[in-house]
Amino acid sequence: MLWIFCGTGEQANAFGTQELLRTQQAVWCTPPTRCTWPAPFPEAGDELWLVWRQGPGTPVVVLGVGTILEPPRELYGTTVLWTDPDHPGIRDAALQLNYEDAGTAVSFLRLENIRLAAPGGVAPVNALNGLQSRFNTANPAQIDILRRTLPLP
Numbered sequence: 001m002l003w004i005f006c007g008t009g010e011q012a013n014a015f016g017t018q019e020l021l022r023t024q025q026a027v028w029c030t031p032p033t034r035c036t037w038p039a040p041f042p043e044a045g046d047e048l049w050l051v052w053r054q055g056p057g058t059p060v061v062v063l064g065v066g067t068i069l070e071p072p073r074e075l076y077g078t079t080v081l082w083t084d085p086d087h088p089g090i091r092d093a094a095l096q097l098n099y100e101d102a103g104t105a106v107s108f109l110r111l112e113n114i115r116l117a118a119p120g121g122v123a124p125v126n127a128l129n130g131l132q133s134r135f136n137t138a139n140p141a142q143i144d145i146l147r148r149t150l151p152l153p
Contacts, residue, residue, distance in 0.1 A: 057129070061120070
């Protein structure tokens with residue numbers, strides 16, 4: 001499946017979100033035990049587009065895309081989340097980028113085959129403004145927009 005993960009200013013800023021993806025190949029992600037995830041859940045090997053917006057109703061910027069990497073164990077009823085014991089230093093890296101301290105159980109998605117947009121993201125894409133601040137199942141029109149915004153090789 002194809003997914004869009006929308007981060008917001010409530011979590012960090014666009015530069016910090018993109019920097020965590022660049023340095024740790026990671027996206028901070030609240031587990032489904034603490035927020036609503038779409039069904040079926042994302043799986044390792046699924047394509048994930050990372051976008052960001054300051055808050056509800058603000059323009060969306062595209063930060064990058066990658067493939068969800070399988071973690072060493074199942075966590076929170078999923079097969080896609082990582083914590084610091086699975087990838088030591090990931091939590092500290094997020095804290096250094098001004099993510100809110102959510103304790104030692106904070107979870108992340110990790111990606112491979114990453115393609116990043118320019119620092120801070122590609123210019124606002126108004127056609128994506130209806131995204132929820134979480135996982136979103138990508139529809140064909142959204143994927144077309146994303147692939148035109150950040151062409152893949």
